[in-house]
Amino acid sequence: MGKKYNNVLEMTKDISDEEDFNKALEEEIKNKQISKALFAMRCKAGLTQKELAEKAGFTQGKISKIENAFDNELTLNDLTKYCSAINMQIEIGFSNMETRLVDRVKHHYFALMECLIEMRHLAKGDKSIEEGVEKFHEEAFANITTGMLDCLLKVKIKEEKKPLHVSSPIDLKALLERREKALTPK
Amino acid sequence: MAAWKLEPSPFFDSRFKRFQKKHANEAKAILNNLDTYVSTLNEGVHPINIKAGFIHHEPDGIKAIDQKGGKGKLMQSRLYIYPHTETKTLHVISIGNKTDQKGDINECRDYIKPLRKGKG
Numbered sequence: 001m002g003k004k005y006n007n008v009l010e011m012t013k014d015i016s017d018e019e020d021f022n023k024a025l026e027e028e029i030k031n032k033q034i035s036k037a038l039f040a041m042r043c044k045a046g047l048t049q050k051e052l053a054e055k056a057g058f059t060q061g062k063i064s065k066i067e068n069a070f071d072n073e074l075t076l077n078d079l080t081k082y083c084s085a086i087n088m089q090i091e092i093g094f095s096n097m098e099t100r101l102v103d104r105v106k107h108h109y110f111a112l113m114e115c116l117i118e119m120r121h122l123a124k125g126d127k128s129i130e131e132g133v134e135k136f137h138e139e140a141f142a143n144i145t146t147g148m149l150d151c152l153l154k155v156k157i158k159e160e161k162k163p164l165h166v167s168s169p170i171d172l173k174a175l176l177e178r179r180e181k182a183l184t185p186k
Numbered sequence: 187m188a189a190w191k192l193e194p195s196p197f198f199d200s201r202f203k204r205f206q207k208k209h210a211n212e213a214k215a216i217l218n219n220l221d222t223y224v225s226t227l228n229e230g231v232h233p234i235n236i237k238a239g240f241i242h243h244e245p246d247g248i249k250a251i252d253q254k255g256g257k258g259k260l261m262q263s264r265l266y267i268y269p270h271t272e273t274k275t276l277h278v279i280s281i282g283n284k285t286d287q288k289g290d291i292n293e294c295r296d297y298i299k300p301l302r303k304g305k306g
Contacts, residue, residue: 004191004275008221011192011278015199016206025214029221040226043236064239068255 031070038082039067045086055085104184118142145175190227190269194278195297205281206262207241212263212277220265224276225249229283231270246302248279248294266294270301277301 005011009029013022029036042052044062049063058081066078076090084092095104116137123129138148149172194202206213219240225301226236233249242250242264250264261285279294 002193004193006189006191008192008224009216012217015194015202017203018206018210021206021210021214021258025217028214028218032218032222036222036225039222040229040231043231044229046235049238049239067238122276128236154303 031072032068034074034079035067035069038079041083041086041088042067047086053083054084056081059081112144119152138182142179145179149175149179188274188297190224190274190276192224192276192278195280197241198206198280201281207249209261211256211258212253212260213281215253215260216251216263216265219251219253220267220278223249223267227269227274227276233271244291244294246295246298248298250291264290266290268294268298268301 003014005014009026009109010024012025016022027104042049047054047055049067050060052058053060053063058066062078063082066074066082079090099107117135118138152172195304202213202283215234219238222238223236223241227233228259238252241255242252244266245252247268249268252265253260253263263282264284264287265281266279268276268279269275271290279297282290
């Protein structure tokens with residue numbers, strides 16, 4: 001068995017001695033992230049360029065051009081049409097380049113809460129949807145707490161001797177019991 | 187989901203260096219297309235469903251990636267790969283000109299024979 005690599009750049013850097021070549025390739029790959037993601041999404045949707053072109057109202061050549069474009073050559077209009085043809089929507093987010101990881105975690109927490117609140121508002125008045133939303137809340141709670149618990153336990157294992165600073169004491173046993181209860185079918 | 191790994195053949199290194207020396211732009215375009223191919227595999231897409239102008243489906247599951255999309259007038263070139271779905275290994279076998287295609291494909295078929303047998 002030969003040597004294995006995680007990606008094309010890693011392999012190229014190991015094989016090629018040409019520094020300029022490696023740099024240029026790295027730059028090109030870095031600047032085509034969006035078009036590469038679009039290509040993968042089209043393949044995932046099981047569409048050919050021709051089929052996607054028909055759905056998006058483009059020519060096949062245009063799809064080919066989009067899938068090979070540098071990120072700064074793509075227009076919002078092209079992206080919107082391309083994505084809607086594969087039932088995807090674009091979400092644009094702006095963040096400070098100096099944003100810390102902890103702030104990103106907090107940002108995601110608030111975004112998650114907003115989604116759940118919106119879901120409850122949409123369901124209001126329809127009993128069957130309300131029941132579905134309730135069930136989803138239970139599932140989301142179980143999944144999120146499982147993930148968070150996993151993270152927490154890893155932190156605790158690594159830093160066993162350090163006290164854990166939290167706003168209120170966490171009762172892990174109760175948390176696990178609640179999780180079990182939520183996962184148990186009614 | 188485990189990511190795909192790339193495994194060059196024992197003769198890929200020397201073939202690539204020779205090709206890169208003469209056709210650097212073609213080599214760059216091909217590797218960029220290879221990166222797109224690997225990214226798509228890592229998104230969980232089966233090799234059969236990866237369809238684009240730069241991918242050519244050859245016998246025995248071998249794929250040839252060409253230089254399309256590269257800047258300037260580029261010579262027709264091919265990079266031969268074999269996606270082994272069971273082990274999630276992308277075998278990077280050989281690289282060459284379109285004119286040597288027939289011989290290159292035969293060589294690739296010989297190379298992947300034991301891999302296909304191992305598949306059972």
